[in-house]
Amino acid sequence: MSTIAFLGAGNIANAIMGGLISDGHSLFAFDPIEHCRERARGQGVAIASSNTDAISKADIVMLCVKPDVVLDLLDEISTSSQGKLFISVAAGITTANMLSRLPEATALVRCMPNTPALVKTGMTALFASPAVTAEQRASATSVLTSVGESLWVDTEAELDIVTAVSGSGPAYFFLMMESMINAGVVEGLSREVSTQLVLQTALGAAVMAKQSESDAGTLRKQVTSPGGTTQAAIEHFQSVKFEEAVRGAVNAARTRSVELSKN
Known part of the structure; x- marks a missing residue:
């Protein structure tokens, strides 16, 4: 089992820690915020005295700090980073920027998780720098599939693009759920009943789509009877250009992600 250091112990870091501890990994962490350290300690994570102390014990270093401090952090630990695999969850910070602060040929993986990682149903995309070996790719996969x-x-x-689809994606689904709950209330349901109906329907639809051999479009057509209630709703969505709005939202998120990576 690898020894893993977490630099930053916020929500995503704690979710990953929880999955890794159950798999038997040895974990160290440091965070300048006391309540973050204590929460990690409560999971059974050993708390280091500093960032450099944490990585001195590790094979893999998880960069889980805010994007605006990650480059300063790399400057701080650079002299202690030789031979380690770095995995960054910092949005918008490119591998080129990070590698410029680290020794030559450092193995670095940049990844984009999403918030369902907090309940171990996340989706993470990973990108490897040239120095990452096949064994290190397997290690990174193991770390992120824990959530x-x-x-x-x-x-x-x-x-x-990943940021725009799955990174920000949970918020799109939350907006849809929020809108459906509110619509149910307007039509006469209590908020409690409308919420239960919408959340279970969203969960059921996701499980069906996940388990089915049919794509989402086919599943939609299968539950849309000609002349029925579902068709009436779908036709309204089409009349207000729902799909076009979704494409525009994803494009806006992607454009903003590109802008942030250049700043």
């Missing part, structure tokens, strides 16, 4: 599913992308530019 859901993962996949590798071939180009770093794809991470901007």
Whole structure:
């Protein structure tokens, strides 16, 4: 089992820690915020005295700090980072920027998880720098699948699209659920009943789509009877250009991700 250091112990870090501890990994962490350290300690994670102390004990270093401090952090630990695998969850910070602060030929994986990782149903995309070996790719996969599913992308530019689809995606579904709950209330349901109906329907639809051999479009058509209630709703969605709005939202998120990576 690998020894893993977490630099930063916020929500995503704690979710990953929980999955890894149950798998028997040895974990160390450091965070300047006391309540973050104590929460990690409560999971059974050993708390280091500093960032450099944490990585001195590790084979794998998880960069789980805010994007605006990650480069300063790399400057701080650079002299202690030789031979380690770095995995960054910092959104918008490119591998080129991070590698410029680390020794030559450092193995670095940049990844984009999403918030369902907090309940171990996350989706994470990963991109590897040239120095990452096949064994290290397997290690990174193991780390991120502790909180859901993962996949590798071939180009770093794809991470901007990933950010727009799955990284920000939970918020899109929350907006849809929020809108449906409110619509149910307007039509006469109590908020409690409308919420239960919508959340279970969303869960059921996701499980069906996941387990079915049919794509989402086919599943939609299968439950849309000609002249029925579902068709009436779908036709309204189409009349207000629902699909076009979704494409526009994803494009806006991707564009913003590209802008942030250049700042």
